[in-house]
Amino acid sequence: MSTEESSPEEAARPSLSRRGLFGLAAGVGAAGLALGAGAGSAVGVAVGRERAEQEGAASVHPFFGTHQAGITTPMQDHLHFASFDMMEGTSRDDLRSLLTDWSYAAARITQGLQVSATGAVGGSPEAPPDDTGEALGLPASGLTITIGFGPTLFETEDGKDRYGIASQRPRGLAKLPAFLGDDLAPDASNGDLCIQACADDPQVAVHAVRNLSRIAFGRARLRWSQLGFGKTSKTTAAQATPRNLFGFKDGTANILADDTAALADHVWVGGTDEPAWLAGGSYLVARKVAMLIETWDRVRLSEQQRIIGRDKSEGAPLSGGKETTAPDFRTKDAAGSPAIDHASHVRLAHPDLNGGIRILRRGYNYVDGNTGLGRLDAGLFFLSYQRSPDQFVTLQRALSTDLMNEYVRHIASGIWVIPPGAKSGSFVGAGLFG
């Protein structure tokens, strides 16, 4: 379904630095964008996977395309995620203009340009600069901006259709049901809109959210935001499987960018799915999962491995083999018990136990300093993309008996629909405005 979809590794190409482009920016802004749009097909496999991995800081991903970037894109090292609410009294035109302005700025900064042609230092000395400037001279750093719409954008909780789009609300887009053990903070959950900014340089990701928030003032207000460091999944085979803060490899069996069939089955909303405007889009679930770090660190190694269902060194399933070996839940250990515990995380989350359901995970580690008790305020900022929210709900329910639950707390949650990618020069969500 996605022959137009630019393979993320192929799209990677040597950097356009902000500084390098700066002198030209006033004249070639549009050209820069066009370049970004076409890069996927123009750049061949000569820029190989290995190089893309090594030169993550230098890669540039197109903003425009069939799908939004930041989903199958090779996972960058840093995240700044932000949730917004539309301001009271805003109109359909305000929403449309916000999405237009966000898309324009995103299309520029993902290419290593500044948010506008005059940028950080090229405008009137009597006015504050359009661009805040902290990314001047930095390369694009693989920046992707992914924009999503929450259930409340279509219809507020008391049933108001503020923007005349309620009839276009995807049926599956609703606040997630309560799960066992949820301890959610409303102020750090949900939101009308979201922006996922991922980059290999944290300053570039923060610059993106900072400038997009500023562009939104008066139309949308920041509701909550989250910084993440250290990817906890991989989205290409070339990427080594990273580790989460439990110290285990995470994302071994993730859906990869080149697995077109799996993406079509499990991630992208299909042409025959409802609603039509969403074809090529996806659903994003975010869960802030606090880890009880100090407690976990005192768990003996064998128990840690039993909880996860994999060995800590290689990430191989406890049923044997290496990291990529499929787990065999029938294998018995020497004592005759299942080698992989029935309540282990790997088993409960496995597609075989969940009717073949898979999701594309894209989470990041987070550390928000420490708690008042002197414990690390840390965990996993879980992000997953799926064709339908039901996939996540099914898996999360299956995890209700997960041995790992003793060491994690879900403290924030959100769901957004991810519109398909914008056509060159258009904006994310244009399909909603007919």
Add this chain to the structure above:
Amino acid sequence: MTRPRLTKVHAALALAALGALVLSGCVAKSEVANADALTVTSTDSTCDVSAASATSGTLTFAVSNTGSQISEFYLLAEDGLRIIGEVENIAPGAERTLTVVAQPGQYKTLCKPGMVGEGVGRADFSVTGGTVAATGDDAEQKQKAVDLYAAFVKDQVEQLVPAVDAFTTAYESGEDDEARAQFPKVRAFYERIEPVAESLGDLDPRIDYREVDAVAEGLDWTGFHRIEKDLWVPKKDALNADGETPAWQDWAPSTTEERATYGDKLIADVGELNDYVHSEEFQKALDAQGVAGISNGAIALLDEVATGKISGEEDWWSGTDLSDFAANVEGSKMAFSLVQDFAAAAGSDGKKLSTEIARRYDDLDAALAAHGSLDEGFVAYKTLTEDDKREFTDLINALAEPLSRLTSTVLK
């Protein structure tokens, strides 16, 4: 007031903000030969205007001062704050003329014998008819805006002087209830023109420093906030605005003698401010900055709100931060109103910007009105919920972003 580290920045902005003497009323009479002639008689207690209405266009007010003190005459907008035109320095027995181009609308007239206070004979004045085009070339229009801003600043300080007098009298004589009631209202005159005082080196520190700022800079702590702490004596275990220093550390309620000292000091400092805004130095500073100065003054006042007032650290003991907040916004809006037309004339972008800024002021005013008014008083800062503060912050962001582009737009 401003935290010390911001003072320099604001001084620069405020310099950008001020200046001019030769006031608007001084358009040569010959230019208005055909205009409707109105006469005004200013006495020590009245201000009689020959008619309560006129047709839009160029109006002249021939003001005779039959009183015993030097007088001034003002034509104010309906809000009673914004000055449409004024003529000052009318000696006893003298006559001077105010000429304005008046648009249809409701106005107020008043005289100010003695040049201080809120004036006498405040009356409604209405202008009917159609909208008229402004006269004069661009430079003249801009100079007029500068002159009106100077007049506004002077008017506020002239009202501050007697208000401080009454306030300190109550404070020094131990009428604390009365002094507490006056505190937020007196401060409003100062807060509307705050960047002006801040451009003056050590004047703002003497008038408006908080205790923690004075301590940090090793200054004797005087002014409004010293008096505030005497009027709202903290509990023995309370902490200062830094959240750390005990309120009673190196502090005790002022004795009667100390109250006299602090009260008289504030009167003297405010008098110095009044002298300054009537000086040539002030007018020169305003002239040098032109309309950009006015626009930057509007921005600086909103910065005051965003950095100090919304956090509730300004009026730590009295909790009257919202009054300061409202007065800052009024001052900012006043400055904006003087340059609004220049922005609106700067192409379609300028028109859009000007419209948006005006709408955002309205939104902020509406949110403030839900919590009180300068006349009736506002709720105490501590009664605001986090949601209330969040709403204010969002509305300030929504206003401050377009406002930050005002200066470059009016200079186009």
